[in-house]
Amino acid sequence: MEIERNALLKIAELFCLQKLKLATGESLTGGLVSASFSTLPGSSDFYSGGIVAYTRSAKHKVLGVSSLLLKRNTPYSQACSEAMAVCAIKRFRSHIGIGVTGLAGPGCDFAPEGVAPGTVFVSVALNRHHFRSIHLHLKGTREEIRQAAANEAVLFLAELISSEKDFVLKLNQSRRQKRITARRKKVKKTTDDQLTERPGTR
Numbered sequence: 471m472e473i474e475r476n477a478l479l480k481i482a483e484l485f486c487l488q489k490l491k492l493a494t495g496e497s498l499t500g501g502l503v504s505a506s507f508s509t510l511p512g513s514s515d516f517y518s519g520g521i522v523a524y525t526r527s528a529k530h531k532v533l534g535v536s537s538l539l540l541k542r543n544t545p546y547s548q549a550c551s552e553a554m555a556v557c558a559i560k561r562f563r564s565h566i567g568i569g570v571t572g573l574a575g576p577g578c579d580f581a582p583e584g585v586a587p588g589t590v591f592v593s594v595a596l597n598r599h600h601f602r603s604i605h606l607h608l609k610g611t612r613e614e615i616r617q618a619a620a621n622e623a624v625l626f627l628a629e630l631i632s633s634e635k636d637f638v639l640k641l642n643q644s645r646r647q648k649r650i651t652a653r654r655k656k657v658k659k660t661t662d663d664q665l666t667e668r669p670g671t672r
Contacts, residue, residue, distance in 0.1 A: 473506040473621050477628035482507075484631050485516035492627075493562035494520035495533050495554035497545065497571040498590065502620035518562035523554065533557045546573050546585045548593065548603050555595035569593040570623050572606070574615045587612075590619045594627050602630055 485492060494504050504520035507513050523533040526545050530537045534557040535550065543549035554569030575587020588608040595601050604626055608615045 473502075473509075473624050474628075477624045478506060478510055480628045480632060481624070482510050482513065482516055486512075490516060490566060491518045491562070491564035492516055492566050492568070493518045493558040493564035494568045495558035495561075495570070496520060496522050496568075497524055497529070497554070498574045499570050499616055499620045499623070500524065502616060503568060503570060503623050506620060506624055518564045521558065521561060529554065534560065544585070545571055546589060546591070547571075548591045548605060551591035551593040552595060552601050552603060555593045555601070556598045559595060559597065565596070566627075567595045568623055568627060569595070570619060572619060574612045574619075576612060588615050590615070590622070592619070592623045592626050594630055602626075 481492070484490070492507070494507075496503055501520065501522045504517075504522075507517040521533050523529040523535070526540055529535040529545060529550070530540060533554060535553045539549055539553055551569040551571045554571060555567035556569075558564070558567035558569065570590070570592050572590030573585055573587050586607075588606075588610070590606040590608055591603060592606065593601050593603040604622070606619065606622055608618045608622075610618065
């Protein structure tokens with residue numbers, strides 16, 4: 471299964487138009503989502519990068535997912551995909567992050583009880599407070615499940631940015647807040663530097 475190209479083009483067009491940056495955090499898809507964006511010419515204009523964090527240890531040590539969250543919710547959970555999306559934003563200083571985790575199968579002795587092959591969670595995050603997530607139950611071979619999960623992640627993002635006005639509104643609010651915070655930090659640094667230059671100032 472090939473990634474839906476029309477969805478990729480829609481994402482690229484909107485992100486470039488709005489000067490947005492995208493980052494990914496992937497597990498079972500093993501970089502397929504990231505690879506799909508890199509097939510587009512000029513993808514560096516909107517795609518910052520991605521991290522494949524396959525093991526529990528990599529999710530924590532490389533991507534930055536809380537070890538407590540992984541212990542409480544397992545790597546095969548919506549909480550984990552949301553955290554992966556947020557961590558991708560932080561790692562690449564992007565506006566939007568995608569997190570994909572789940573179980574491709576077959577035969578996984580360490581999977582929690584009740585988690586069947588084909589269980590996939592996809593999350594899109596603006597920041598640590600605003601998410602959209604889907605829980606998928608995919609069928610097929612291991613490779614078919616991985617490919618389908620990557621395709622669903624791209625389609626989900628394309629649908630969000632084109633149809634959910636509330637999500638886009640929150641994105642714009644988040645961007646404004648980031649600009650305000652950056653300006654405040656700049657003003658504070660300038661003030662601190664001025665005080666440092668004048669040791670006698672109290």
